Amino acid sequence: MTETxxxxxxxxxxxxxxxxxGCDICAVFCPTEVLELKGNMMTVKNLExxxxxxxxxxRCPDFAIQVF
Amino acid sequence: xxxxxxxxxKKKEKPVPFDYSNYIRKGKLPHIWCPGCGHGxxxxxxxxxxxxxxxxxxxxxxxxxxxxxxxxxxxxxxxxLHTLHxxxxxxxxxxxxxxxxxxxxxxxxDGDALAIGGNHFIHTCRRNLDIVIMVYxxxxxGMTSGQxxxxxxxxxxxxxSRYGNIDPPFDVCKMAxxxxxxxxxxxxxxxYGELEKILHEAIMHKGTAxxxxxxxxxxxxxxxxxxxxPADMMEKIEKEGTVSVKQASGLPPxxxxxKLLRGVLCKKERLEYxxxxxxxxxxxxxxxxx
Ligand SMILES: Cc1ncc(C[n+]2csc(CCOP(=O)(O)OP(=O)(O)O)c2C)c(N)n1
Ligand code: SF4
Ligand code: SF4
Ligand code: SF4
Ligand SMILES: [Mg+2]
Numbered sequence: 001m002t003e004t005x006x007x008x009x010x011x012x013x014x015x016x017x018x019x020x021x022g023c024d025i026c027a028v029f030c031p032t033e034v035l036e037l038k039g040n041m042m043t044v045k046n047l048e049x050x051x052x053x054x055x056x057x058x059r060c061p062d063f064a065i066q067v068f
Numbered sequence: 069x070x071x072x073x074x075x076x077x078k079k080k081e082k083p084v085p086f087d088y089s090n091y092i093r094k095g096k097l098p099h100i101w102c103p104g105c106g107h108g109x110x111x112x113x114x115x116x117x118x119x120x121x122x123x124x125x126x127x128x129x130x131x132x133x134x135x136x137x138x139x140x141x142x143x144x145x146x147x148x149l150h151t152l153h154x155x156x157x158x159x160x161x162x163x164x165x166x167x168x169x170x171x172x173x174x175x176x177x178d179g180d181a182l183a184i185g186g187n188h189f190i191h192t193c194r195r196n197l198d199i200v201i202m203v204y205x206x207x208x209x210g211m212t213s214g215q216x217x218x219x220x221x222x223x224x225x226x227x228x229s230r231y232g233n234i235d236p237p238f239d240v241c242k243m244a245x246x247x248x249x250x251x252x253x254x255x256x257x258x259x260y261g262e263l264e265k266i267l268h269e270a271i272m273h274k275g276t277a278x279x280x281x282x283x284x285x286x287x288x289x290x291x292x293x294x295x296x297x298p299a300d301m302m303e304k305i306e307k308e309g310t311v312s313v314k315q316a317s318g319l320p321p322x323x324x325x326x327k328l329l330r331g332v333l334c335k336k337e338r339l340e341y342x343x344x345x346x347x348x349x350x351x352x353x354x355x356x357x358x
Contacts, residue, residue: 011082019097023104023286028299057085058260059302061108063097066085 011050012068015042019064026056026065091115091125096143100136104290104298106283106306107137107204109257114173114202115144117267121171129170131160133185135177136211136285137204154184157192160199168342171271173200179209182218182238193247196275197341201249202267203240203278206285214288225292240280245334250275252334257283258306259330266332275340282306282328 013034022040027033035056036045042065044050056065092115101107118128128146132138134153141148147170151159156174164172181189181203192199208226209215216226216233219240223232244252251273255263263281270277284290284301295301313331316324346356 021098021103023298025104025299025302028297029302052083054083054085058112059109059258061101061105061112061257062099063088063092063108063112068082068085 010047011052013044013047013050014066014068015044016064016066017041019062021062021064023061025059025061029059030056086112086116086119088112088115091118091145092143093145099143100139102285102287104284104286104301105136105210106206106257106285106298106302107140109260110137110202110204110263110281110283111140111143113255113257113260113263114140114175114267116264117271118146120264120268121271123171127169127171129160129163129167129172130175131163131172132156132175133177133180134211135180135209137175137177137206138180140175140204154180154186155188156180157185157188157199157201161188161192161195161197164197164199164342165345168198168346171200172198173202173271175202175204177210178203178205178207178217178219178240179215182240182243186218190243190247193244193249193276193278195341196248196250196338198274198276200267200270200273200277201244201279203280204283205240205280206283206289207237208285208289210285210288214285214292224289227288227292240278241329241333244276244278244280248276248338249278249334250336250338251277251332253278253332254280254282254310254328254330256281256302256306256310256330258302259310262312262330269332273335275338280328282310 020042024037027035032049034046034050036043052067125146130141130146131149132141133156141150156176160172160174205219207220214226215228218238220233241252241254253266255266286298290301310328310330
């Protein structure tokens with residue numbers, strides 16, 4: 001596997017729309033500003049910046065976001 | 069042989085999110101809590117702490133009273149008991165005495181545990197009954213629309229203190245320790261990793277374990293007191309309003325003014341109540357509870 005391919009191996013962010021309540025906690029505490037609230041729903045704004053740190057999942061009160 | 073630097077290796081390792089499905093009852097989500105309510109974060113920390121024990125779900129019983137925090141047992145895949153306001157510890161005591169091998173965890177609120185249930189709280193601690201008491205402390209009665217509680221800070225606005233609260237608050241940890249609890253700690257929803265560790269230690273402890281868990285009620289406490297958002301509450305109350313025991317040891321007293329200490333604040337050994345009871349039964353020649 002080449003380094004470029006490793007770089008391209010982007011994280012997968014799953015947001016469960018039936019669970020997300022749009023509280024914005026995940027986006028505010030994401031260290032690299034990956035996430036953005038649109039209306040009442042969390043969305044991914046900049047996937048490339050995600051480090052898979054899991055902070056969003058760990059502080060989400062609603063089991064609504066997972067990063068693989 | 070391929071040499072991989074530690075940094076590269078770390079980048080390649082993909083952290084896997086925790087799988088809660090074994091612990092949440094099917095079809096129960098979304099839960100009833102408001103957007104940004106801290107109770108959901110606390111619940112998740114508790115589930116990870118339980119998972120870490122490696123014990124089967126059936127070894128645990130979750131008991132609660134009434135309140136938003138007391139809704140916790142309704143969502144989880146353990147033995148559960150949702151009881152009366154303030155009386156979680158009375159029910160939990162009965163359960164533990166009848167089934168001493170169950171690991172009993174009480175999920176309760178600042179109102180449930182310390183106002184209407186204050187008497188049960190101090191006497192459970194005094195007995196050193198082997199129970200984990202998780203006080204979801206959001207400084208307010210959330211469920212009944214925001215009356216002040218025994219932990220509401222002076223000056224804060226509640227439905228019942230429109231001009232600011234004048235009651236001095238209880239320090240949950242000092243009270244628990246003075247009453248005789250043998251494990252006393254404080255955590256916050258913001259410091260999820262610390263809280264998970266503390267909860268695990270509390271579960272492994274034999275005796276009454278009290279954890280004062282600072283979390284947020286954005287709907288009432290937040291709105292009444294002009295916090296901008298749930299994240300703003302976590303930042304100002306949970307992060308800036310607390311300091312870990314370790315950090316505190318290096319700080320002058322004026323830097324600690326108005327801050328709550330986080331971490332394990334008291335841990336000691338003392339005869340546990342069901343063990344004392346078993347000894348008494350033996351002495352009297354009776355048969356042991358199973
Ligand atoms: C005997 C009795 N008195 C009063 C009530 C009303 N009541 C329900 S929940 C609650 C307070 C809950 O506050 P807390 O324990 O802090 O839980 P939170 O909702 O903040 O998580 C009160 C007063 C009740 N259900 N039963
Ligand atoms: S895993 Fe970390 S970096 Fe990626 S979105 Fe979540 S908080 Fe942001
Ligand atoms: S923290 Fe969870 S519920 Fe809140 S906006 Fe993010 S994904 Fe949605
Ligand atoms: S009222 Fe407050 S404590 Fe109750 S669910 Fe809503 S935010 Fe949480
Ligand atoms: Mg409360």
